[in-house]
Amino acid sequence: MSTTTNPEMTMTKAGRYGDFGGQYVPETLMPELIRLDNAFQHYQHDADFQAELTDLLNNYANRPSLLSYAKRMSADLGGAQIYFKREDLNHTGAHKINNVLGQALLAKRMGKTRLIAETGAGQHGVATATIAALFGMDCEIYMGKMDTDRQALNVYRMELLGAKVHPVTTGSMVLKDAINAALQAWTQRCDDTAYIMGSATGPHPFPTMVRTFQSVISEEARKQSLELIGHLPDAVVACVGGGSNAIGSFANFIDDPDVQLIGCEAAGKGVTTPLTAATIECGRTGIFHGMKSIFLQDADGQISPVYSISAGLDYPGVGPEHARLAETGRAQYVGVTDDEAVDAFEYLAKTEGIICAIESAHAVAYVQKLAPTMRPDQTIICTLSGRGDKDVAAIAKYRGVTLNED
Amino acid sequence: MKTKLTQAFRNHKALISFVVAGDPDFKQTVDHVVALAEAGCDIVELGIPFSDPVADGPEIQAADLRAFDSKTTPERVFEMVAAIREQTDISLVFLTYANLVYQYGYVAFAKRCAALRVSGLIIPDLPLEEQGELRPALVAQNVALIPLIAPTTTPDRIAAIAKAATGFIYVVSSMGVTGMRQSLTTDLTPLITAIRAETDTPIAIGFGIHTPEQAQKMAEQADGVIVGSAMVHEIASQQDVVAKLTTYTHELRQAVDSVAN
Numbered sequence: 001m002s003t004t005t006n007p008e009m010t011m012t013k014a015g016r017y018g019d020f021g022g023q024y025v026p027e028t029l030m031p032e033l034i035r036l037d038n039a040f041q042h043y044q045h046d047a048d049f050q051a052e053l054t055d056l057l058n059n060y061a062n063r064p065s066l067l068s069y070a071k072r073m074s075a076d077l078g079g080a081q082i083y084f085k086r087e088d089l090n091h092t093g094a095h096k097i098n099n100v101l102g103q104a105l106l107a108k109r110m111g112k113t114r115l116i117a118e119t120g121a122g123q124h125g126v127a128t129a130t131i132a133a134l135f136g137m138d139c140e141i142y143m144g145k146m147d148t149d150r151q152a153l154n155v156y157r158m159e160l161l162g163a164k165v166h167p168v169t170t171g172s173m174v175l176k177d178a179i180n181a182a183l184q185a186w187t188q189r190c191d192d193t194a195y196i197m198g199s200a201t202g203p204h205p206f207p208t209m210v211r212t213f214q215s216v217i218s219e220e221a222r223k224q225s226l227e228l229i230g231h232l233p234d235a236v237v238a239c240v241g242g243g244s245n246a247i248g249s250f251a252n253f254i255d256d257p258d259v260q261l262i263g264c265e266a267a268g269k270g271v272t273t274p275l276t277a278a279t280i281e282c283g284r285t286g287i288f289h290g291m292k293s294i295f296l297q298d299a300d301g302q303i304s305p306v307y308s309i310s311a312g313l314d315y316p317g318v319g320p321e322h323a324r325l326a327e328t329g330r331a332q333y334v335g336v337t338d339d340e341a342v343d344a345f346e347y348l349a350k351t352e353g354i355i356c357a358i359e360s361a362h363a364v365a366y367v368q369k370l371a372p373t374m375r376p377d378q379t380i381i382c383t384l385s386g387r388g389d390k391d392v393a394a395i396a397k398y399r400g401v402t403l404n405e406d
Numbered sequence: 407m408k409t410k411l412t413q414a415f416r417n418h419k420a421l422i423s424f425v426v427a428g429d430p431d432f433k434q435t436v437d438h439v440v441a442l443a444e445a446g447c448d449i450v451e452l453g454i455p456f457s458d459p460v461a462d463g464p465e466i467q468a469a470d471l472r473a474f475d476s477k478t479t480p481e482r483v484f485e486m487v488a489a490i491r492e493q494t495d496i497s498l499v500f501l502t503y504a505n506l507v508y509q510y511g512y513v514a515f516a517k518r519c520a521a522l523r524v525s526g527l528i529i530p531d532l533p534l535e536e537q538g539e540l541r542p543a544l545v546a547q548n549v550a551l552i553p554l555i556a557p558t559t560t561p562d563r564i565a566a567i568a569k570a571a572t573g574f575i576y577v578v579s580s581m582g583v584t585g586m587r588q589s590l591t592t593d594l595t596p597l598i599t600a601i602r603a604e605t606d607t608p609i610a611i612g613f614g615i616h617t618p619e620q621a622q623k624m625a626e627q628a629d630g631v632i633v634g635s636a637m638v639h640e641i642a643s644q645q646d647v648v649a650k651l652t653t654y655t656h657e658l659r660q661a662v663d664s665v666a667n
């Protein structure tokens with residue numbers, strides 16, 4: 001596990017990135033969060049814990065993940081050399097498993113017997129259900145009704161793995177509402193239950209914990225870049241929902257000022273429309289889901305319903321460390337529309353033979369714009385956060401193709 | 407800090423009710439609060455509806471939606487309080503979520519409360535650790551920040567929360583979110599005793615209380631009882647609400663008054 005130290009980014013006080021972060025939760029949860037933080041602080045430096053986690057990452061989740069050179073795409077775009085960090089090749093098909101293994105192992109050490117989680121695209125739910133099965137723990141997943149409909153395959157996957165899936169019908173019935181429901185469920189029952197947060201969001205210690213467990217992405221990528229290419233990349237590009245694959249991709253490069261860090265948010269139908277989820281571009285500072293961060297909200301502070309074709313990026317907030325990285329200018333955040341993401345999804349399939357997650361396709365779309373503006377001796381690492389099997393039916397529908405699945 | 411709130415607990419066990427401002431509309435909320443005051447409530451908590459009320463159960467979530475349907479905003483709620491103030495001087499507190507207060511501006515919100523004689527704020531997602539950013543603005547206006555203590559709160563936290571408490575302390579009767587509960591099993595005596603050892607700030611118990619019997623039981627343990635979802639439930643019926651709230655409050659008042667102070 002990496003230990004990035006950067007004076008500017010070091011937390012100002014417990015769980016704060018600048019003024020962002022904190023623990024804005026009901027008192028009922030505070031004692032449990034404090035216990036969790038203490039356990040995390042302890043096991044983060046515990047050799048046995050680390051050894052078990054590394055073993056699971058390598059021998060169960062299929063790490064280290066490849067850093068693949070995208071030869072045809074680099075040639076086609078005619079600029080920077082493009083490399084993909086292949087989180088899509090992990091067991092369960094996304095980066096989510098890195099974090100779930102870490103948090104679930106911690107839960108086990110804390111004596112928990114039951115895991116609950118929210119999920120958007122279903123990838124985090126699948127990863128949590130998978131590890132619950134592996135560890136012999138009970139598992140319940142909260143998922144917005146909109147998302148259980150558009151990601152039906154992942155719902156069935158979770159059920160196959162023995163988890164109970166609760167479709168959430170409050171609010172706009174997407175990821176935000178699933179988090180509300182999961183937080184409420186945790187408030188009701190936390191003695192035997194761990195809440196496995198799926199992104200680098202929520203109250204402290206979740207953003208820091210998720211960052212720590214996901215930073216294996218950039219720990220490997222940094223090493224692979226030096227070995228394979230001989231130098232650090234010029235840019236690292238990742239998609240941002242709550243920001244876990246992005247912060248994991250950035251973490252070990254934050255101290256290298258020459259490495260440009262770019263997060264790609266879902267702009268939905270466009271940042272000038274209300275149908276968007278581009279939080280950093282369109283939002284402002286607020287307090288929600290346990291953290292002070294940037295949120296899409298109206299003038300009064302009511303959280304906005306958001307929209308993206310991608311269930312995993314359909315979130316009105318962003319993790320507090322991203323809010324801080326945006327504020328200091330250390331990272332840049334750009335919006336990518338549904339149309340651009342779907343084009344990139346198809347482009348990557350045809351050019352590199354990779355069907356990536358629609359979330360990851362947001363990062364690919366920006367690489368298509370960025371690479372031609374760079375020199376051929378420069379490199380970009382783009383994180384492919386997940387594989388796209390789950391999205392094939394939805395993309396077909398977007399293109400007006402009817403699939404007969406009977 | 408001695409506030410009007412503390413006075414509400416002086417002569418008898420306090421009866422505190424909760425309604426969502428704007429449920430189902432501006433005028434009816436004003437009528438409901440006036441009715442509750444006349445029927446014998448000591449304090450009314452007015453909920454300012456939030457898009458994502460994570461501490462609230464289905465009953466109050468539904469009330470928030472009804473309030474949004476009648477275009478309720480924080481500004482409209484302040485106007486409601488002004489209208490309420492033309493008819494009653496009852497102690498009022500706001501219950502809302504941190505973001506609405508943050509977006510209004512802590513200082514501006516506190517001043518608005520003081521001007522309307524709103525005596526306190528309950529903010530479920532602002533635990534002790536995060537109260538520092540809001541507290542100075544409230545202290546300057548003599549508006550109380552009413553903290554919550556839960557069955558899970560540890561002794562060190564009880565001490566720290568009790569020391570910082572103003573107005574009264576809201577003891578959450580059971581784990582989970584707001585909503586009526588058939589039975590309240592938690593024995594709160596040890597928790598209440600631990601709080602009493604730290605402060606003489608009044609203690610009110612809430613979450614789940616809806617029958618007069620439950621109210622009486624809780625009044626035996628604490629200085630006041632809070633009835634929320636059950637009030638909201640009456641309002642949701644949309645029929646003879648003022649009469650129902652009046653009768654219900656009389657029943658609760660009687661139950662609570664049967665316990666000596």
Ligand SMILES: Cc1ncc(COP(=O)(O)O)c(C=O)c1O
Nearest residue numbers: 123241242243244245312385386
């Ligand atoms: C494949 C994939 N990528 C990205 C995300 C977005 O999450 P985060 O921003 O935390 O990486 C998700 C979330 O469901 C996902 O499934």
